[in-house]
Amino acid sequence: MSPLPPGWTEAPLEVLCDINPKGDSIDPLTPVSFVPMPAVSDEQGIILEHGVRPFGEVAKGYTRFQDGDVIFAKITPCMENGKIAVARGLHNGLACGSTEFHVLRPRENVVLADYLWRFLRRQSFRDEAQHHMSGAVGQQRVPVEFLKKTLVPLPPFEEQRRIVAKLDVLFERLQSASADLAAMPKLIKQYRQAVLDAAFRGELTSAWRIANIDTAPAQEFYEERQGWAVKRTRQSGLGRDEKSAILTRDPALERTLAEVAAGRSLPSTWLWCGLGEVFGTYVGATPSRKEPAYWGGEIAWVSSGEVAFCRISNTKEKITSDGLANASTRMHPAGTVLLGMIGEGKTRGQAAILDTEACNNQNCAAIRVSEGDYPPEYVYWYLYAVYERTRSAGAGNNQPALNKEKVQRLPLPLAPPVEASAVVRALEARLAPMQRIEDELASSRKHADRLGEQLLGRAFRGELVAQDPNDEPADELLKRILSVQAEPADARRGRPRRAVAQEA
Known part of the structure; x- marks a missing residue:
């Protein structure tokens, strides 16, 4: 000291x-x-x-x-x-x-x-x-002896008054600044959501559509993917999960999409469809934990806890080829979008993009977006935009959860593939500055917390206010105490x- x-x-x-x-x-x-x-x-x-x-x-x-x-x-x-x-x-x-x-x-x-x-x-x-x-x-508990x-x-009594008064002023300013900083994330969240909503109404690419008027409509991509799905159902040697990876439209989905379309119009070259109508959707599995030979290999295996609105290039755990062969999970290509399906916490509804080939556990769905030559970032950001709605789709059970069919039936505003890439570029150009602001805010809030402690440190070292030689020294105060005692x-x-x- x-x-x-x-x-x-x-x-x-x-x-x-x-x-x-x-x-x-x-x-x-x-x-x-x-x-x-x-x-x-x-x-x-x-x-x-x-x-x-x-x-x-x-x-x-x-x-x-x-x-x-x-x-x-x-x-x-x-x-x-x-x-x-x-x-x-x-x-x-x-x-x-x-x-x-x-x-x-x-x-x-x-x-x-x-x-x-x-x-x-x-x-x-x-x-x-x-x-x-x-x-x-x-x-x-803190013992009284401590x-x-x-x-x-202990400073002179009058100096204590000056220290307390100075700290009151400084902490009032600090608390005001901290309150302003605390309010910013909510404003940024609102602005980000507004940008996301505009992106998936086609508003960020309205000028792009005028300049690219000959772009094939999303209907062509939709029909192509549905045709590919029909061929898969007739292909021998494929399991049931492979044949059901892409959903075919039924009256229930038709009604759902009609309700969504009635409340939210899209550009004429876009369309509403089920997520699983155009992208293969799979649910993974966990190899037996009782078999050491299944774990510690070289195959990336994603747990739902790692699906947290991020990109995944490496995984916490890896499995062996035996583990892969003895569990109902499969490898998915880079560009696959993962979606958390289970849990009351933040996990359910969060998404991630695979930047490497990997398999996944049973608590998240793998949506093979890149398999259809479509930008995975488009689906990723859409799932980000509708996070709360996606969570609602999995509510109502003892353990709130999505499942493969619910994921496939999530409404998707499908843009033509080329425009989807333009949407991603326009969206990320607007989101990047907000992320930098959020990072700076987090740093500022940490600095504000440290500043309060630093102010107190200065105060109790006698560095915050000037000493007055006319003040009665603190040791004189103590002498009076001790004499009374x-x-x-x-x-x-x-x-x-x-x-x-x-x-x-």
């Missing part, structure tokens, strides 16, 4: 505060505030709200404190999260609250409650307190006790 500035000293908390003090005698009918643990904000470090109860109802089994006390959550994870606050505005100036609070009552004219609060709220202090916790897992022995850098107990008892006002 760097040397303290002139006029500063260092003292343990037990000298600066009365820790977990006993309360005065109070009329049981006196209304007091009631502060359970949830009433303390871990983000702001303040008491958000409190009820009022007659003191007699909460006198036993709760922790007592008063206006001006610092309450410190001692149990995990409340302490680590920052549930530390200065008690203010309590009914009749009194409160009872959770037994999981330590109470620190600053000694008058020696240390400011707000100065202590800032010191205790530092992330570095909470990290240190965590290392000193004791007790069973999930019920660990608090008592904690050394606090050294007085006989009878002498101290003769001093008047705090009066308790009783308001209805």
